Amino acid sequence: DKGPSYTKDNGQFYDFNFNGINYNINKDGEWTITFNSVLDDEGKPTNKDAAGTAIKINKDGVITISDNEGQSWNLNRKAKTSTWTNGAESIIIDKGNKSVTLKSTGEMSQKSEKAMNIESGDVLAMKSKADTTIDSSANLTVSASNNVTVKSGGAWNIQASGNVNIQAGGNLMMQGSGMAQLQAAINMLGTGSFPIAIAGISQCIGVTNIPGLPTNSIIISGSATCLAGA
Numbered sequence: 001d002k003g004p005s006y007t008k009d010n011g012q013f014y015d016f017n018f019n020g021i022n023y024n025i026n027k028d029g030e031w032t033i034t035f036n037s038v039l040d041d042e043g044k045p046t047n048k049d050a051a052g053t054a055i056k057i058n059k060d061g062v063i064t065i066s067d068n069e070g071q072s073w074n075l076n077r078k079a080k081t082s083t084w085t086n087g088a089e090s091i092i093i094d095k096g097n098k099s100v101t102l103k104s105t106g107e108m109s110q111k112s113e114k115a116m117n118i119e120s121g122d123v124l125a126m127k128s129k130a131d132t133t134i135d136s137s138a139n140l141t142v143s144a145s146n147n148v149t150v151k152s153g154g155a156w157n158i159q160a161s162g163n164v165n166i167q168a169g170g171n172l173m174m175q176g177s178g179m180a181q182l183q184a185a186i187n188m189l190g191t192g193s194f195p196i197a198i199a200g201i202s203q204c205i206g207v208t209n210i211p212g213l214p215t216n217s218i219i220i221s222g223s224a225t226c227l228a229g230a
Contacts, residue, residue, distance in 0.1 A: 011027030013025060013026045013027050019038055019039070020035065020037045020038045020039050020045060020046075020051075021033065021034070021036070022036060028059040030059050032056040032057075033054065034053070034054040035050070035051065035052070036051040049068075051068065053066070053067045054066055054067075061077050061078075062074065062075065062076045062077060069086070070085075070086055070087035071085070071086045072085060072086075079096070080095035080096040081093065081095065081096070089103060089104045089106070090102075090103045091103075186225050186227065187226045188226075189226075189227070189228040190229040192227035192228065192229050193227065193228075193229035194218070194219060194227060194228055194229055195222030195227055195228075196219070196222050196223045196226040196227065197219050198222060202219050202221055202222040202223075203219070203220050203221045204218060204219050204220065205220055206218070
């Protein structure tokens with residue numbers, strides 16, 4: 001009396017229950033097996049928290065494995081997708097579009113005890129709405145076969161514990177809308193053979209034998225830390 005009721009609309013089907021397992025084949029040939037846990041003498045599940053895990057193959061050959069926590073794995077031959085999800089986090093392998101999508105509403109972590117390689121045959125984009133950190137305990141190399149653009153909406157700080165080398169195959173321009181300052185124990189321009197004049201302090205001597213022509217001068221008391229040369 002407490003079992004399911006059927007009508008002629010159910011067509012040809014098979015429905016079988018034993019020890020908490022329901023085995024069903026409907027008129028469309030769809031097959032479902034559902035775990036409801038062991039039943040008591042009154043036909044009620046003895047472990048309702050465990051009940052609800054199911055495996056189903058529908059009339060289109062799509063197979064779904066699911067539990068009562070919203071976790072599922074779906075193999076869809078029509079959409080050509082394989083989806084593993086818990087309702088919020090998901091992994092989708094799309095055969096038709098040749099793509100893999102990973103989605104998390106929380107944290108996502110990747111870790112490898114050995115080498116890890118990320119390679120793209122097309123555009124590679126990385127975006128973060130918060131701080132982004134790249135940290136290497138060894139060398140860090142950034143290389144491009146074409147242009148490199150680095151842009152900061154605020155301050156940009158470059159620090160090195162050793163030498164810093166900037167080389168350009170063409171022109172090199174450094175431009176600031178405010179003050180530009182070069183500060184070191186010794187600042188050299190070119191070969192750095194001669195001291196640079198300091199306004200109001202440096203002294204020069206010069207000699208010319210032709211009246212009206214500029215004097216060739218040499219700074220005799222200039223900057224001790226700023227040197228210029230050809």
